[in-house]
Amino acid sequence: NAGVTQTPKFRVLKTGQSMTLLCAQDMNHEYMYWYRQDPGMGLRLIHYSVGEGTTAKGEVPDGYNVSRLKKQNFLLGLESAAPSQTSVYFCASRPDLAGVVSEQFFGPGTRLTVL
């Protein structure tokens, strides 16, 4: 099992450009999450999904859109990148276990710089 994978690993954008980050998991997990991590601020939830075809807003959703057309994939889009979106982005997934809140499994991260 590859676990959670993220594509690309690094990316540099100019202000106003768009891009899509791809997260894939091969563990048949129901829940998927996108976080950003900035120095001194921990992980902040951008958007999440509780199953195929569903998405919901997290703490910091502005400037981002997501889609989950297939259960194993969760895409994060930036329509018009801004320097404030320079960050490390992590994807995570977790299973739906009846009666138990399961831990999240994280990908290796995407380091995004917006100039």
Added chain:
Amino acid sequence: EDQVTQSPEALRLQEGESSSLNCSYTVSGLRGLFWYRQDPGKGPEFLFTLYSAGEEKEKERLKATLTKKESFLHITAPKPEDSATYLCAVKGNFNKFYFGSGTKLNVKP
């Protein structure tokens, strides 16, 4: 508002010097408190889940405990390979998770 605060921000220990990391939280109805380890340039790696006050979990030199307002990660006789950032998270409503800003641990040989 659901919130997680970790202290200290950074901790420097000598090898073998035991200490504790703190995670205090405010959440409406705790459904799980999670500890993760994060190495530089990598994603967080799961360590423990605690569900109710009084619960304890152990793994090698690490022991996590939980009260109604905070959790502690005790590190006994740490080794240099324990150096990492330790993150605490709680599950809030609607499948959202809230993370603290982490404690960066540096263990000197």
